[in-house]
Amino acid sequence: MPAAPFHxxxxxxxxxxxxxxxxxxxxxxxxxxxxxxxxxxxxxxxxDYIYRGxxxxxxxxxxxxxxxxxxxxxxxxxxxxxxxxxxxxxGTPAVLELYLxxxxxxxxxxxxxxxxxxxxYVGPNDPYEPSDDYQExxxxxxxxxxxxxxxxxxxxxxxxxxxxxLGRDLAWVADASGQYLIGAGVLLTGGAGYYYSSGSGTxxxxxxxxxxxxxxxxxxxxxxxxxxxxFFTQEAxxxxxxxxxxxxxxxxxxxxxF
Numbered sequence: 103m104p105a106a107p108f109h110x111x112x113x114x115x116x117x118x119x120x121x122x123x124x125x126x127x128x129x130x131x132x133x134x135x136x137x138x139x140x141x142x143x144x145x146x147x148x149x150d151y152i153y154r155g156x157x158x159x160x161x162x163x164x165x166x167x168x169x170x171x172x173x174x175x176x177x178x179x180x181x182x183x184x185x186x187x188x189x190x191x192x193g194t195p196a197v198l199e200l201y202l203x204x205x206x207x208x209x210x211x212x213x214x215x216x217x218x219x220x221x222x223y224v225g226p227n228d229p230y231e232p233s234d235d236y237q238e239x240x241x242x243x244x245x246x247x248x249x250x251x252x253x254x255x256x257x258x259x260x261x262x263x264x265x266x267x268l269g270r271d272l273a274w275v276a277d278a279s280g281q282y283l284i285g286a287g288v289l290l291t292g293g294a295g296y297y298y299s300s301g302s303g304t305x306x307x308x309x310x311x312x313x314x315x316x317x318x319x320x321x322x323x324x325x326x327x328x329x330x331x332x333f334f335t336q337e338a339x340x341x342x343x344x345x346x347x348x349x350x351x352x353x354x355x356x357x358x359x360f
Contacts, residue, residue: 131170131171131172132360134171138173138174138175139171139172139173139174140171140172140173140174141169141170141171141172142169142170142172142359142360143167143168143169143170143180143359143360144167144168144357144358144359144360145165145166145167145357145358145360146165146166146167146355146356146357146358147163147164147165147166147355147356148163148164148166148353148354148355148356149161149163149353149354149355150162150163150348150351150353151164151166151184151185151186152316152333152348152351152353154275154295154297154314155295155297155312155313155314155315155333155334155335155336155339155347155348155349156314156335156339156343156345156346156347156348157345157346157347157348157351158184158186158187158190158197158345159185159186159187160187160189160190160345160346161346161351162187164184164185164186165184165185166182166183166184166185167182167183167184168180168181168182168183169181170201175204176204176205176206176207177202177203177204177205178201178202178203178204178205179201179202180200180201180202181198181199181200181201182198182199182201183196183197183198183199184196184197188225190344190345191231191234191262191265191267191344191345192223192231192232192233192234193231194223194224194225194226195225195226196223196224196225197221197222197223197224198221198222198224199219199220199221199222200219200220200222201217201218201219201220202217202218203215203216203217203218203240204216204217208243211245211246212243212244212245213243213244214241214242214243214244215240215241215242215243215244216239216240216241216242217239217240217242218237218238218239218240219237219238219239219240220235220236220237221235221236221237221238222235223235232267234260236256236258236259236260236270237256237257237258238254238255238256238257238259238275239254239255240252240253240254240255241253241254247281248280248281248282249278249279249280250277250278250279250280251276251277251278252275252276252277252278253274253275253276254274254275254276254277255272255273255274256272256273256274256275257272258270259271259272259273259299261273261299261301261302261307261342262341262342262343262344263306263307263340263341264340264341264344265344266306267344268302268306268307269302269307271299271300271301271302272299272300273297273298273299273300273342274297274298274300275295275296275297275298276295276296277293277294277295278293278294278295279291279292279293280292280293281320287321287322287323288319288320288321289319289320289321289322290318290319291316291317291318291319291320291329291331292315292316292317292318292331293315293316294313294314294315295313295314295315296311296312296313296314297311297312297313297314297339297342298310298311299311299341299342306341310338310341310342311338311342312335312336312337312338312339312341312342313335313336314333314334314335314336314339314348315333315334316331316332316333316334317331317332318330318331318332325358325359325360326356326357326358326359327355327356327357327358327359328354328355328356328357329354329355329357330352330353330354331352331353331354332350332351332352333348333349333350333351333352333353334348334349334350335347335348335349336349337349
């Protein structure tokens, strides 16, 4: 069975803005001997691992991959991973994300997804460096493959001020992502989001937030997809993350879905 076109299920590897779009991978997977269960995934290389407006590879190319199982009823479970710059906090060369969730078909065009994700920094690092691992819960609503809006709660988000680790606070993220098929496999892509940290005090520990987004083009051919995007991020991102801002950067991703 050939892989479904990417515009039917945008893979996590190229969902540079929104963490919710990987939920769409639950569609059009390859059937398995288990009734109603499918398997799928993707491999990708990106010129810059940008997520929520900041770069975790600091402009260096990294490999990314996803493997998941799904049911015809809408449930999915998967593992996503990416390389990163080990010179950035917390000093590890890779990240892994274990995710699960369920997609609810509201109408023939609209769907809602509830998902949970555990984010782990893996690989050798300073044994005295505290863990930056975190978990989050996301609720999303989508119109076909064209638009997704999501709200994410991160109860144990790690908070930084530039390179100073302050602790953990409750954080909220609102994302809107979309793509529009122009024709002949070419898509216009884009989105915007806002990250809000609730804070735990005054001064540098006060509540803060920042906006981010991207615009770009994508091209699909069979199981392949190329994305090129321009990113913008508010300067306030340094109040939350110790990673370089993606503001003004251009990143390209080549992905293959299986």
